[in-house]
Amino acid sequence: MTTLNAIQESIQSAVAYLRQRDGRRWRALVVLGSGLGALADEVEDAVRIPYADIPGFAPATVQGHKGQLVIGKLASVAVAVMQGRMHFYEGYPLWQVTLPVRVARLMGADTVIITNAAGGINRDFKVGDIMLISDHINLVGMAGHHPLIGPNLEAFGPRFPEMTTAYDRHLGNQAMHVARRANVLLRQGVYACVAGPSFETPAELRFLRMIGADAVGMSTVHEVIVARHAGMRVLGLSGITNVARLSPDEGEPPSHEEVMHAGVHIAPRMFAILRGVLAGGLD
Ligand code: HPA
Numbered sequence: 001m002t003t004l005n006a007i008q009e010s011i012q013s014a015v016a017y018l019r020q021r022d023g024r025r026w027r028a029l030v031v032l033g034s035g036l037g038a039l040a041d042e043v044e045d046a047v048r049i050p051y052a053d054i055p056g057f058a059p060a061t062v063q064g065h066k067g068q069l070v071i072g073k074l075a076s077v078a079v080a081v082m083q084g085r086m087h088f089y090e091g092y093p094l095w096q097v098t099l100p101v102r103v104a105r106l107m108g109a110d111t112v113i114i115t116n117a118a119g120g121i122n123r124d125f126k127v128g129d130i131m132l133i134s135d136h137i138n139l140v141g142m143a144g145h146h147p148l149i150g151p152n153l154e155a156f157g158p159r160f161p162e163m164t165t166a167y168d169r170h171l172g173n174q175a176m177h178v179a180r181r182a183n184v185l186l187r188q189g190v191y192a193c194v195a196g197p198s199f200e201t202p203a204e205l206r207f208l209r210m211i212g213a214d215a216v217g218m219s220t221v222h223e224v225i226v227a228r229h230a231g232m233r234v235l236g237l238s239g240i241t242n243v244a245r246l247s248p249d250e251g252e253p254p255s256h257e258e259v260m261h262a263g264v265h266i267a268p269r270m271f272a273i274l275r276g277v278l279a280g281g282l283d
Pocket residue numbers: 117118119120194199200216217218241242254259
């Protein structure tokens with residue numbers, strides 16, 4: 001296991017490098033999931049830094065994840081936008097998957113806005129829907145792969161952080177309000193995190209439905225947990241890029257191409273919500 005010192009040094013090196021590249025303080029970290037990277041092109045006064053240049057950041061290996069950090073302003077809010085993220089299934093340890101969140105905390109951010117592509121499990125959901133994440137089920141964490149396992153980083157937060165208020169209700173209400181005004185249908189539900197990279201079997205999907213999941217994906221909850229550990233507020237939004245095949249006889253099998261394609265279709269509505277929430281000032 002990577003030692004506490006090594007993790008702290010990675011975080012500090014990334015922060016030192018980023019401060020030297022751009023001295024501005026961040027207010028929010030925005031993580032863009034599969035097919036949603038285009039929002040980063042709208043950042044004003046942008047400084048774009050490939051992950052490969054930032055100490056401790058792992059280059060994104062997944063097609064559709066550009067792998068760069070864009071620092072600047074969105075709707076007048078100082079943001080750092082992650083155009084692509086690191087995933088557990090790429091082989092990165094969870095402390096590294098979540099490193100950007102801790103870096104963001106030290107750069108001044110108190111809010112994290114996380115988006116992802118997810119498979120719809122709730123029977124009412126259709127491809128192209130957007131879901132406000134109201135809660136999550138961390139199956140990866142429950143199976144023993146949790147981003148806070150190991151020595152606790154006391155400087156960030158407590159050994160046993162609570163998770164009953166993981167998703168900020170005020171930010172969630174703002175997202176609902178913005179969506180209503182923009183005439184965008186915004187669903188709400190529970191996101192289940194699996195490790196991937198294989199998609200789920202029909203039996204696994206039936207299990208996920210039974211335990212109360214509305215959507216399933218391979219990211220997000222690690223970042224959310226580390227953000228909450230550090231006392232940051234979290235808004236989470238899932239783009240439903242495919243719907244679950246609860247029996248092998250229904251629909252078509254999911255594919256990464258389908259996920260990317262639907263992500264691009266979802267992007268304008270997702271961006272309208274994100275811009276609207278940021279324009280509200282995050283207070
Ligand atoms: N399962 C897991 N992760 C996903 C899916 C899915 O169906 N769609 C997009 N990400």
